[in-house]
Amino acid sequence: MKKLNEAIKQQTIILEILASGNMLTTAKSKCIKESVQRLLDILTDEISDKRTPLASQTQLFSEVAASSSGSRHLKVANTGIAAKSPSPAVIIYPCKDSGISSSEATQATLQAAINPTKIGAKVIGLKKVSNNGLVIFTNSIIDCELIAKCNEINLAKLNVVFPKKRWPKIIVKYVPRDVPDDRIMKILIEDFGTDVSNNIKFSHLAGSREGPTCHRVYSTSPALRKKLVNQGRCFIDWNSCRIDDYISVLKCSRCCNFGHSIKYCKEEKPNCSHCASSGHLVSNCPSTSNPPKCFNCTITNKPSNHMTRINQCPELKNQLTIMINKTDYGY
Ligand SMILES: [Zn+2]
Ligand SMILES: [Zn+2]
Ligand SMILES: [Zn+2]
CATH class of the missing domain: 3.30.70.1820 (L1 transposable element, RRM domain)
Structure with a gap:
């Protein structure tokens, strides 16, 4: 900030000298333009300095302190991110001798084996995960335990695992x-x-x-x-x-998605971090003169009038919140 103040003082003196006299010559206009540009450059530097940690996706x-309500709720003070506890969940994996080779088959086997309503458990959602697994999100840890207790799941050659943070x-x-x-x-x-x-x-x-x-x-x-x-x-x-x-948060520089790096990118086409279109990278973007549009906020229906990589990106904040929730801070 000191650097910025000094630069403003210096550039103001230059502008005052240039403005004195009656004629605004071409040379004077050029100097004024350069002077203003210099201020803009310094200001941009100051802003990007503050952005550095998130510009590199970190x-x-x-x-990261426990909020006054304590327990598993975390408040991340200097980002404004108030992280809530994630939904309680259990993961279902097929046993080795089950012959099951996809998450879809795990889901079909599970749904044939148990009915959540009949065992008194409330299921919020399902998500496929690696190793033919299926995550069951529930309303409470009690619901998770009701599912884990079901003998029918073991009889169907499935295992219940509580996710580790x-x-x-x-x-x-x-x-x-x-x-x-x-x-x-x-x-x-x-x-x-x-x-x-x-x-x-x-x-x-x-x-x-x-x-x-x-x-x-x-x-x-x-x-x-x-x-x-x-x-x-x-x-x-x-x-x-x-x-x-x-x-x-890992972010792919090819497809702009979170959770993997370019080395493990499986997307068919690249996505543009400037205009959010599919099929080209930002280096070949035909729309760089148009205002930026964030790829991740576009697909998640959030305000998207910003570059894909800035730290104010709502979807990036959302991903950081998810990461905090997956981490065991011991609270
Ligand atoms: Zn990718
Ligand atoms: Zn583009
Ligand atoms: Zn965004």
Whole structure:
């Protein structure tokens, strides 16, 4: 902001000098235009600086705190995302000797075996998942237990599994790039105790790919995440490295969908992140002079008059909320 204020002062002086005198020459107009452009560039820089975390499809949450109502409700303070508990669910998988080879067959077998109304369970919806599985979303954990207790499901060679939430991720920022992982582990164990070794797992590097430092992302147990984020820093050699929550949503740069990267894209055609049309990438978009239209908000019927990759995107916020709900913060 300081940079911006100084630039405004400087550019205002230039404009005042140019405006003095009677004639507005071509040279003067050019200077005024350049001066205004410079202000716009600085302003754009300032804004994009603030957008950096989400522009790369990652979001840092310095506070993922339990709301006053406690329990499993989370409030993500600096994003305005109030994450609710997800619908309780159970997953049905076929046994190995069942001969079932699709989620559709699992669903047909399940529906022939039980009737939710007859066992007193309220089912909200079904969703196919990998390994021929089927998720049953219900109204309450009691409904899930009623389904899990049904012997008919086992007799139909199906298994009931309660979904596990994933470990939260944390990011350690500006770690010297040449420090090996086992040394960082030793430093963390000295700072945070011996339970570090079994409760943390390196995930990936983030931030710039070059330069003397990098950001390191780890999965941790909920208890260790709390310790690390509360302390907020670890000290590696001459560096004080900030520790923060890390929440990211994978987004495919080819089809714009969430949940996979370009390497695993199975969509037939690419989708454009500028005009939301199918069949071309943004690099070949014929409509770049038109206002942008967000691909993900268009298909989910949300306000879509923005670029597909901006951090104010309602559907991106929705996906981040889903990710938070799938994560075990220990609340
Ligand atoms: Zn894709
Ligand atoms: Zn396009
Ligand atoms: Zn959007």
